Amino acid sequence: MNLFYIVFAPMIGALIPLLLRRTSRPVKTIATIAIPISCILVAWPLAQQTLAGDIPTAIQQWLPNIDFDLAFRLDGLSLLFVSLILGIGVLIVLYAHYYLSSKDNDSRFYACLLLFMSSMLGIVTADNVLLMWAFWELTSISSFLLIGYWYHQSDARRGARMALATTGAGGLALLAGLLIIGHIAGSYQLDAIFAAKDAIQAHSLYIPALILVLLGAFTKSAQFPFQFWLPHAMAAPTPVSAYLHSATMVKAGIFLLARMHPALAGTEFWFITVTLIGLITMLVGAYFALLKHDLKGLLAFSTVSHLGLICMLLGIGSQAAVIAALFHVINHACFKAGLFMTAGIIDHEAGTRDMRKLQGLLKFMPITATLAMIVTASMAGVPPFNGFMSKELFLDQALNQHLFGGLSWFVPVLATVGAALSVAYSIRFIHDVFFNGGYKELPKQPHDPPKMMALPVLILSLMCIIIGLLPMLTVSGILNQAVSSVVLDNITVKLALWHGFNLPLLMSAVAIVGGIVIYSQRDQLFTFNRQFEGQDAKHNFERIVQSICDSANKLFTYIDTGSLQRYMALVLISVIVLVIPQLFEIVTLEGSREQLPVDFVSIVGASVLMVAGFATAVLHRHRFIMLMMLSVVGLVVSISFAHFSAPDLAMTQLVVEVVSIILMVLALFFMPQKTARASTGHRVFRDILIASLIGGIVATLNYGILTSDFETISDFFIANAKTGGGGTNVVNLILVDFRGFDTLGEITVLAIAAAGIHKLLNKLKPFMPSSDIDGRPWHRIKHPLMLTNVANLILPMAMVVAVYIFLRGHNLPGGGFIAGLIAASAMILQYIANGVDWVKERFNVNYQSLMSFGVMIAALTGVGSWFFDRPFLTSWFTYLKWPLVGKFEFATALLFDLGVFLTVIGATMMILSNFGKMTTRHRPRQEGN
Amino acid sequence: METLFSVTVGVLTACSVFLILRGRSFPVVVGITMLSYAVNLFLFSTGRLTIDGAPILGTNTEYADPLPQALVLTAIVIGFAMTAYSVILAVRTRGEIGTDEVNEQDSGESSR
Incomplete structure (x- = not known):
């Protein structure tokens, strides 16, 4: 039950800031921050179980017919992400308290943030893939609300729409993929899916399912070629960028890869696709990060790049690679959240995030500068910070993979290039903002932020140092369990800052030197890139969306003409087209049932019925006569019920006939009673054709039914009528x-x-x-x-x-x-x-x-x-x-x-x-x- | 007899479909009404045709299937409600927009 609390407390708690909207901001902040803290307290004892190697679970039946239960688990992987989501969540709320201006609606912000937190917790703890998908979509929606928080800005609206469209489309693909997997495995529970690994990978639908799942993961984690939405999501308030778009939500795609790893990974297709996409994303992201002048833009592309790195490690998929990947998830969350907060502080206190305007801030913001340097060094992979270690592990894995045969050497080379670019943009972040000459005139006189606003950054940078120096004391426990739940084996992780003089260390050194060189030559790079400008992902995206809307409109105007006649004709024609081939399939229509002899009265009745029916149709322009003919039809129908042993029906039909004819005569009083001939000959011919075909189909079906034998369930009624009723x-x-x-x-x-x-x-x-x-x-x-x-x-x-x-x-x-x-x-x-x-x-x-x-x-x-x-x-x-x-x-x-x-x-x-x-x-x- | 019955149902259906495809509301309503007769006959006949076998216990030795009859009985009453609804809708439409054509006025469909 405690697991339910962890997931649903923030969801229900989202109401609290809304209910408190008339109170002052400190009250709201305390009420909001209390929720993740309470979740941490509840999670603590569960976490001890997980760290001891158990998997706490909680299950509540919901829709048993489709194997959809509210099932949650807290295995190592879940625990790792839960810690990040709750831990960084607390810091973010604290930071947002100072970041939001007094004009911003903080209740709405906190409510959306809590909703997001709940959905994210749901993804990582769900024990049922359908449930995980439901929370997955919830994160897309809450992310949409948060990116569009400043909805008066068109940038925010567009960015929000782009993120929703991309991740939402990916979510649908994911659902399809998960349904296929669940279908093959026969269950949507994770353990059952893991157990069915061989069946899934041998199945002919494995590749389509994998592609669909990867589409979900890659759109969410902004992997190439879906990286375009993440930089535009930076229109969100900085706490959102720090939380959703670096530390948590974009990692949901990574989480998905890790979660489905036991069932899907290990095939050639997985290796090549995931590794290559990760590698490309890492390079593309790093390159564009260097080119951005906006601090948050730089960080956004750097996030893309680091996500690519993690993705690539999961693609390699060996035990050591998974260790490196999950370790980097922790490290990246620490330093990137810190960096975003720093960028937000600079924006807040200096009035701009443009690196061409900022320079020499060290003198005015010494505390911020110190903290920024720590987290940036971690991002660049400089010892002794935590980023260094995971980067070493990454380079080691790049060296030791042999996925591409004789061409495998290009992976470590490109990895080193990526690392060098990462160093270059890290230097740029620090050098351009805090050094690079004297102070220039800025919109605001810059100064250090309030101490409490810097506190979250301080905590995160301390984490970077502590994890870097004492990895075995801090993260090895959680990593043991997390990696174990990905590779489904009991693992003991060994981490150390110093690995001795080896090839990865040399590559790191090359990367740092290369980064310095690239940074010093950056002006040439900017000049080179200027010739590609004008290619904006936003415009391309809008153009695609617009063309889809246009073609939908075209189709719509073609179908939706406002003509009932046309709709009816289309519906009837589809009936004809769909049914006639089926009728061809029937070998003999006539069944074995003994048929009744035809008697004279029946022939007369049927003739009257048919003539009256024809007359109703033909005389439709003389409406009163048409009604008379209709009443004849109704009466004969009533007689035929009587003839075929249905006295109740005959009586009902007779009286209904009387009442409805009266009603229609009454209506005729208000309607034109005669109309001129209006239909063209073509139209009449078409309608007669449609009508005859439909009539023919109905007659055929009816004949088939009438002549075939059947078993009725009515014997029960006949037997029990007297005794039971x-x-x-x-x-x-x-x-x-x-x-x-x-x-x-x-x-x-x-x-x-x-x-x-x-x-x-x-x-x-x-x-x-x-x-x-x-x-x-x-x-x-x-x-x-x-x-x-x-x-x-x-x-x-x-x-x-x-x-x-x-x-x-x-x-x-x-x-x-x-x-x-x-x-x-x-x-x-x-x-x-x-x-x-x-x-x-x-x-x-x-x-x-x-x-x-x-x-x-x-x-x-x-x-x-x-x-x-x-x-x-x-x-x-x-x-x-x-x-x-x-x-x-x-x-x-x-x-x-x-x-x-x-x-x-x-x-x-x-x-x-x-x-x-x-x-x-x-x-x-x-x-x- | 079975042939005669199914041909009759088919003819009724065809005539109703023709009416439903007209461009004025009143014939469409009449078409729907007549179609409901045809459908009722069809549904009724899924219990097969029986003569002199009304499902009243004690009157016969062989009974017609009572289940489709019960089904059709309510269908007749509901069909009446539907006819009434569409009739009144047609009257209301004429009262509101002054015409009984079923096509939108500015649509490309000119013939009625």
């Missing part, structure tokens, strides 16, 4: 008992549709004709006498029928749906015959409430079973003896059906009466009537 109408029992939950859902949908219609009619100003289609005015008599009388006579009879149908539904055709529709149509007849106002005077029921009441009864019937310790909607029935009626069955399902009944009446009436009201309001009249 107490009724004989199986269809009704399925609706109200066996599948009652479905029905509850369905009446809810009906209610929602009715409510939606109610809203649509709100403030509707329908188009209302003042005369019929032939220009004749409406008749004066709105409600014909005959109709009124007949309607009044029918109402009570219809209600009795409805109640009868409702009650018998359990045993004979009928039930809530049908009864509700019958009652509703009788009511609608009243509206037609007598008008809305007349009905309202006599029968003032709020249909909305009726409908809600119905859904509630149905739901409560279900809830009722809980009181008898039964699952939701369990039914119960008994037989009662009623006077006069005799033996009568009572079932809770009947109560449920009552809910259905009321909902159907409510919804239907709500739709039709609300809509009908539209015709009476402000009805226009022709003059003279």
Whole structure:
């Protein structure tokens, strides 16, 4: 559980600075800094276990179906990164307290920083690769928020977008890669993946998976050719650059390489790709670092270069190389965070970061200068600082690899060149800023920062010295475990500052001398580079993004024309294209099922149906006639249900048909009743073709289904209807008992549709004709006498029928749906015959409430079973003896059906009466009537 | 009989699809309604065709499959709700923008 605290405390804690936003900054800083400190305290006992060789884990099941658990572990590798994230995190918060100006919104800054911290901790402690990926994406998002912290600056916005686009795209590639790996391994848990190493590497998808994972790692760690986003991310406030873009987040890619090392490394492809990319990145980064005039730009490219170095070591992959890589992770975090803070101090106190303007600051900022020299010397790899040691190890590994056969010699040569460049830009950082002649006029009078602001840098530079002098006392313990968890073996690391006179020492010496030479000749380099200027990664990136947007827009305007006809045609054509090849696959369509003989009545019915269907389609411009034809279709459909043994369906269809035709006639009142011929011949021909093909497909499928034998699950319902549900109408029992939950859902949908219609009619100003289609005015008599009388006579009879149908539904055709529709149509007849106002005077029921009441009864019937310790909607029935009626069955399902009944009446009436009201309001009249 | 049934369903589908492809809202709504009839018949027929076998216990020896019937019964009611919704949507659209064409006015599609 403590592991959960370490990961989630900063995430939840991100709310604290936001809640404290009205307090002063010291309060916020203390509250914020308390969170990582508490995490360190919680992590301490766990760390002791890890250092003793155990692996503390914590697991909470989340989505077991896809093997996605909240699983965390704290092995050596995790512990190394956790220490960096929490340790440097504390220093960063302290530094930011002084760095942010009083105008900056510090609550937002701290909140984002804590969110980032949590996501980063999640990546390094996740024991499940999917979980790791989720946190991975969270770091991209929080990094976006932090780079864009000063969102009023266009640089910050662009830099943030570029970082998000690059790392986000890489994250997607990573997800794909991890899914493939998890699929091969059969699990997303790390141990299972490590165990499946051989299966993964032998699999045909190994190379694609590896490329995808590497894409994720290389974009995150700004490896060539994705190095471009990191310098632009320097638009972030300096504490962010120090934390995210040097010490932690960019190391997530390195972490990923180390994490997946046991499963993916060891193949030729891994060696060559990772080593070469690392080497190229190291050289490119170092070269550009030397050319930058901006302090942070220099540091950014230097970070790229050092990440390349670590990446290359992981590519070599031997035990010693992994030691060197992880050791350099620690060292780089120490000196680079210190350097960024120094750059921030100089910017803060002198007002600029441009090395062409800065010079001779030693006199004004002696403390800063001293600290800067320590961390820079470490970066340059000068003894006795920690950077020297890892650089020696690196050079040693470069010498001892034989990955490129006879050409292997070029690796140590280029490594030395990279080291020399690193020395050169380190000298530049110090010499240009603190020496290089006298003081020049600057925006601010420079001076040393407040002591507390320099404290984090002091701590980091002390670390550089202590680790350098006493590596075995300080870092060997954690390195032992970290390396062990990468190479899956028990390792004892031996580190020493002095290795005796050997080849790596000579290379270091060459690098230092070479660096001094390069620095002294830097003006020639600047001149040489000037001819390449104008090639800005930002512009290239924007151009690519712009062209992607343009082509997306083009595609979009091509597809999205605003024409429903076109969309429908496209959808239908895709159906045709996708289904027809499948139909070709079927060898014999006709199944073995015995077919029914054709009788005369069926032929007549089918003919009427087809003719009416055709007529509906052909006469669509004469809308009233079209509706008449549609009603014929509906009626014959209803008869065919009756013919094929579905009395319930026949009754439902019949009543629904009546109600919907009334509704559509009503709608026709507001719509044009006749339209001119509008479609071109081509269009009609195309539509007939599409329609015939779709009709043909449907008929084919239907024939195939009808003639083939099948096994139904309905035998269960038939067998249990009487004993389990107490009724004989199986269809009704399925609706109200066996599948009652479905029905509850369905009446809810009906209610929602009715409510939606109610809203649509709100403030509707329908188009209302003042005369019929032939220009004749409406008749004066709105409600014909005959109709009124007949309607009044029918109402009570219809209600009795409805109640009868409702009650018998359990045993004979009928039930809530049908009864509700019958009652509703009788009511609608009243509206037609007598008008809305007349009905309202006599029968003032709020249909909305009726409908809600119905859904509630149905739901409560279900809830009722809980009181008898039964699952939701369990039914119960008994037989009662009623006077006069005799033996009568009572079932809770009947109560449920009552809910259905009321909902159907409510919804239907709500739709039709609300809509009908539209015709009476402000009805226009022709003059003279 | 099976042939007759499936041909009928196919014809109904074809006519509805033709209507759905029209350029005015009212025929489209009618097309959707008729399509729902065809779909209901189709779904119903997945229980195969039976004559004189209503699933009322005690009335017959062989029963038609009650499950598709229950399914289609609710489908009819929901289909009504959907028809009503699209009808009212069409009326509302005409009230708001004064036309019943389903294509956006400034689109390149000129024919209706």
